[in-house]
Amino acid sequence: MVLSxxxxxPYQTFPHEAKVSPELWGSLGxxxxxxRSKLTPGAVLAYKSPASIKVGxxxxxxxxYWDQEVxxxxxxxFDILSGKLTLKWDIAPFFVVVSELRYTLDNNRTxxxxxxxxxxxxxxxxxxxxxxRLGFFLLAQARW
Numbered sequence: 001m002v003l004s005x006x007x008x009x010p011y012q013t014f015p016h017e018a019k020v021s022p023e024l025w026g027s028l029g030x031x032x033x034x035x036r037s038k039l040t041p042g043a044v045l046a047y048k049s050p051a052s053i054k055v056g057x058x059x060x061x062x063x064x065y066w067d068q069e070v071x072x073x074x075x076x077x078f079d080i081l082s083g084k085l086t087l088k089w090d091i092a093p094f095f096v097v098v099s100e101l102r103y104t105l106d107n108n109r110t111x112x113x114x115x116x117x118x119x120x121x122x123x124x125x126x127x128x129x130x131x132x133r134l135g136f137f138l139l140a141q142a143r144w
Contacts, residue, residue, distance in 0.1 A: 015055055023051040031086065040088040048080040050108065061108045069108050072123045078107040094144055100137040107131050
């Protein structure tokens with residue numbers, strides 16, 4: 001984690017009581033081309049332990065320098081898991097179709113809700129519908 005992230009203690013060092021954790025990231029992928037059918041299926045698995053800084057009861061999680069999350073008081077960051085299945089079909093030398101199915105589990109997503117004691121709003125973890133993300137991508141490309 002660097003000090004040039006906007007909003008993270010600019011122009012000074014981290015407080016002495018801060019617990020700073022670096023980002024750890026890794027992925028493993030493969031694909032294989034079947035010449036007869038002109039198909040290239042593939043898969044990728046990824047793991048990310050996001051960078052975080054904890055000062056007192058407040059923990060900030062940084063997925064990217066522009067994408068940060070403040071966790072509910074006293075909580076620790078979760079690891080982020082992703083997987084993707086890909087398929088490329090070379091229909092002709094000038095035409096290709098590419099598709100991708102992607103899944104990400106990120107339990108660090110939070111939201112504000114009204115506090116039960118009417119004292120304002122508190123931060124809580126998001127619903128599983130938000131933390132479990134599924135996406136699909138389809139692209140057709142022609143070259144001439």
